[in-house]
Amino acid sequence: MSHAEHQRAAQLLRDLEQANSQLLQSEKLASIGQLAAGVAHEINNPIGYVFSNLKTLADYVRDLLEIIDASDRVTSLEELQALKQRLDYGYIRDDVRALISESEEGIERVKSIITALKDFSHIDEEDFVAADLHRGLETTLSLVNNELKYKAEVIKEYGELPPVECLPSQINQVALNLLTNAVQAIDGRGRIVIRTGCDTERAWFEIEDTGHGIPAEHRERLFEPFFTTKPVGEGTGLGLALSSSIVQKHGGRIEMASEPGRGSRFRVWLPIHQPHDSAPEPDPR
Template sequence: MEFEDFDFITSEAPARASEPADPLQRLKYLVDNTPAIIYSTVPSGDFKMTFVSANALNVLGYRPEEMVADPNFWFDHIHPDDAPNIFSSLAQIFSEGERAYEYRFRRADGRYLWMHDQLRLIRDAQGAPLEVIGSLTDITDRKQMEETLLQAQNMASIGQLAAGVAHEINNPVGFVTSNIGTLKSYADTLFELVEHSTSAEQRRQADFEFMKEDTAALLRESMDGLRRVRDIVQALKDFSAAGESQWQMADLHEILDSTLNALASELRFKIRVEKHYGKLPPLRCLAGQLHQVFRNILLNAIQAIPEQGVIRIVTGGERDGVSVRIQDNGTGILPDHLGRVFDPFFTTKPVGSGTGLGLYLAYGIVQKHGGRISVISEPGKGTAFTVHLPLRAEPI
């Protein structure tokens, strides 16, 4: 992983003990080396910055002099989605004396950092506004942890909801399936009796042949619909088990098929799925968590295909293990991004459209199984993720 190079600001070393320390020099040293960016602005109009501490270069990549020179620098670098809330309430600082905001601020490299901004109004001896003093603190890590925790809580809630819905749907689906099976048996018997006890003319007048064929078709479609509902219920049950900690022997193809069923609405009318399943032995695994791995990879593949496309799933046996390759013909991944796809919070999606945690979580689950996951991609041609798993994984 590459690290950015910054020209870190250093201050002169404090004076030797035998020499009196310059209070202003000491204050400058403290301000320049505090984690927060200290700044001041005029208390009106565009709140033009009049001072910015030197550590702005380390945190944001801007030199203080360029921030002070541009009268609109602060406003122009706040994320457009966050700016209206700040602008609409900023004037309250004159009545309240201080304000605090959390917003995204654009770094010199184009990335946005979450910042906590604490502003305080300074007045002169007569009470007139003199300046606004602020401190900007990078809280990106905290925000990302909050987002991760929120997602985990949401996933747990959704899992509980899915389990409850699956249980409630299972009961009516069970007896309706049984009733339709019995109804089909009754219909077959009735049609057979009518066919042997009535004349050809009576059957013609009653449109007997159409009724017989249409009844069979209606029952067939109803049974197919119930099978689809049953598949959805099974997918919900699998999803609710995504956080399970029970190791078990499972059929990898059943896990893949369940995942595809859960994503049916995303795939329909857009993507053709080609399944090339090899012969695989049962796998010792956390089935619900592997479902989550394949779901995250498939979702990335779906989102990488802008219109119509193909996803190919290939499975096969390996020495002491199995492999699953999920390949799409979507937009592909840029070479500069390929090495970071498994990093936490890394995403190429627009701000607010993705957490950057899907592949990171998939990577962690595969590692927990003692396996590995790899990716190859070519921009404009597509991407292939390959998951390698041992047959009898030991909990890690």
């Protein structure tokens, strides 16, 4: 091969790497959009009833202020008591407590979602850190709860795990992709089991579903970019490619087992400790 041909081949390789990076970035943005829609729905529900409660509380405060102001002008206690009875003071007194308690619960739910979103993203993450994989799984579950709750019962079978050196936001992205695939594989309602465990050098987590499974002829191509078994318009075929890229850059691997008609199981193996001279690769997303 001539020098010019070497140069053309090197340039082609660089172009392909850039195109791959752009495609993975597109998949990342698509999953963020899907995640944002789910988070918006989860937040909208508690915000909705807190807003409704505030409107009711405003009416109660108006009535309570009328009772207080009346105490300065009534000529008898009986007249004040009649006003309290007309405004149903006893009911207001009890319902105010319930409305405040319910509203506090709603705000706490919103706070927990926001905390989970922050834990999920780790926007400023640059270095490998010793992370709690269980916390990452829980925050990811919290964010996809809107999709999960209508489709599957979630069963957690967590083992004992040490902290795992990783880029938590990227591992959360892998968990998000696998959970989303598990939900989409289930027709009607099913079950998703999340398990964790470890040996002396590696930790793992796996997601198993009771979905339609993966035909044998598709299994060798699952992690290829653009390969998807979903209908046109419902999948880019980049989710598992992205997940595989992230796990490989952590020095790990993904195992898959599936039986058509009975479900699939994806297990992610990660080294507990990264080599001391390792540095994070550029974000594959």
